[in-house]
Amino acid sequence: MANETSTIKVPQSIIEISAFVPEARNDPHTPLKALRGACPVMRDEMAKTWLLTRYDDVRGLVNDRGHVRLPSKAEEGSLPRRLVDDENDHSRTSILFLDEPDHARIRQPLAKAFYARINRMKPDIEAIIDGTIAAAPDTGSFDLMEAVAVPIPVLVIARILGVDERMLADFRQWSEDVILGLNPVRTEEETARLASGAQALDAYFTELMSARRIQPRDDLISDMVTLQASGEADITDDELILNLQALLVGGNLTTTDLIGNGVWLFLTHPDQLAALKDNPGLGAQAVEEVLRYEAPVSATSRILAEDQSVAGCPMKAHQAVFCSLASANRDEGTFDAADRFDITVKRASHVAFGGGPHICIGAPLARIEARRVYQKLFERYPDMRLVEQEIVWRALPFFRGIEQLDVAV
Ligand code: HEM
Structure with a gap:
């Protein structure tokens, strides 16, 4: 038989592998595999962006401290430039798009305080998860996203930050509005919601x-204003506001999708669910395999600070380079049987959280939440199964998650 990828059309643009195209939304992995094989370093002139799809190239890019992130440093017309419009103050950004030395000045004290809080509040985090799962329906069928995957991350981050829990519904809405800022092709109505x-x-x-x-x-807000007042954290009020919000917004949809994608994977791979039940010690590895196999964030980017060769190709200063985390995580050159969901083998580390100085600050929290959810959920519902349904994947570019997941218990 001819090489499988040779019969698949190789994508010519980033849009063809994005969630805007229904085929790629349903199955991004087939076109990404074709790209990895035929054109692992692609230039998309329409989007004025490079795209890397191989694991080694993606790792090399995200780990390289010489690249920058601030969208206003990218060439005119490129995807990152479209994230900001000219009326916005380009310098007002959280650590997500901030460059050194400001990035480290803010990230270091924030990460230290955040991780101390996560450690101290682990019992509270687990109690929120257990309580939410206990409150889900005893019998019948229900939407797992609505009952479990959506409420848990927002409850957890609100508790860590110290947000009034009566504000949670507003909170979730605001955070969904703000995440539209990561959609470079948002509509005017969406831009208004974002604002x-x-x-x-x-x-x-x-x-x-x-x-x-x-x-x-x-709570974390008290920790940070105290560090700020004592001079231990050199952060302005505006920076604090932006970065506390980044924790709220960054941690919601992503962790929701890690939970949803994981439950869907286990229910569609009963042998893997059985392996997890037989050996709960596989819990941490199971979370890593879900992250590798269906990464909730499918891409990240860097902007080149100078002319240089990247992944063997000459590139210019200010050019934007996107890397497909979803593709890198399925690279056959790095992962044996990369298209097999297998929690029982120890694999190379995935890039679902990016890497280098910008590696996801929330990774330890997402891991704690997902591990506990899978464990408690399958304990509470040993016979959980999928209801017959068409799985609808989110249409938000660069994110991979399921809109609704109906399960019977
Ligand atoms: C499964 C869940 C999650 C995934 C897949 C994920 C993924 C990512 C990725 C890919 C990046 C960019 C890294 C890079 O460019 O190298 C990132 C950055 C970030 N994430 Fe997450 N994330 C998750 C959960 C969280 C949580 C729980 C929080 C906060 C509570 C969070 C907050 C952030 C922040 C603030 C950044 C910017 C870090 C920086 O630029 O220094 N994320 N995340």
Whole structure:
């Protein structure tokens, strides 16, 4: 038989592998495999962007400290440039798009305080997860996303930050509005939602920070305003607001999708679910395999600070380079039987959280949440199965998650 990829059309543009195209939304892995084989370093002139799809090239790019992130440094017309419009203050960004030395100045104290909180609050985090799963229906069928995958991450991050839990519905809405900022081709209506969500969050965090300065509580907002006041964290109020919001927004949809994608994978791979049940010690490895196999964030990017060769190709300063994390994680050159979901083998480390200085700050939290959810969910519902349904994948570019997952218990 001819090489499988030789019969598949090789994508010519980033749009062809994005969630905008129904075929790629349903199955991004087939066109990505074709690209990896035929054109692993692709130039998309329409999007004015390079795209890397091989594991080694992606790893090399994200780990290289010489590249930058601030979208305004990218060439005119490129995808990252389209994330910001000219009326925006380009320098007002969270650590996600910030460059050194500001990135490290903010990220270091924030990460230290955040990780200390996660460690201290692990029992609270587990109690939120257990409580949410216990409150899901006892019998019949229900949408796993609505009952479990959506509420858990927002409840957890709200508790860590110290947000009033009566505000959770607003919170979730604002965070969904703000995530539209990562869609480079958003509509005018979506841009308006993005602006109003950001405004509401700014106002709420400003109020919360003032309240905690007067009366600190046992939460991350109090930790950060205290570090700021003592001079240990050299961070302005505006930077604090933006970065606390980044924790809220960055951790919601992504962790929801890690939970949803994982449950879907286990229910469609009963042998793997049986392996997990037989050996709960595989829990951590199972989370890594879900992250590798269906990464909730499918791409990240860097901007070149100078003319240089990347992945063997000459590139120019200010050019944007996207890397497909979804593709790198299925690279047959790195992972044996890369298209097999297998929690029982120890594999090379995936790139689902990116890498280098910008590696996901929330990775330890996402791992704790997903591991506990898989364990408790399959304990509570040993006979859980999928209801007959068409799986609808999210249409948000660069994210991979399921809209609704109906299960019977
Ligand atoms: C499964 C869940 C998650 C996935 C797949 C994910 C994925 C990613 C990826 C790919 C990046 C970019 C890394 C790079 O360019 O090298 C990133 C950055 C980031 N993530 Fe996550 N994330 C997840 C959960 C979280 C959580 C729980 C939080 C916060 C509570 C969070 C907050 C952030 C922030 C603030 C950044 C920017 C870090 C920086 O640029 O220094 N993420 N994440």
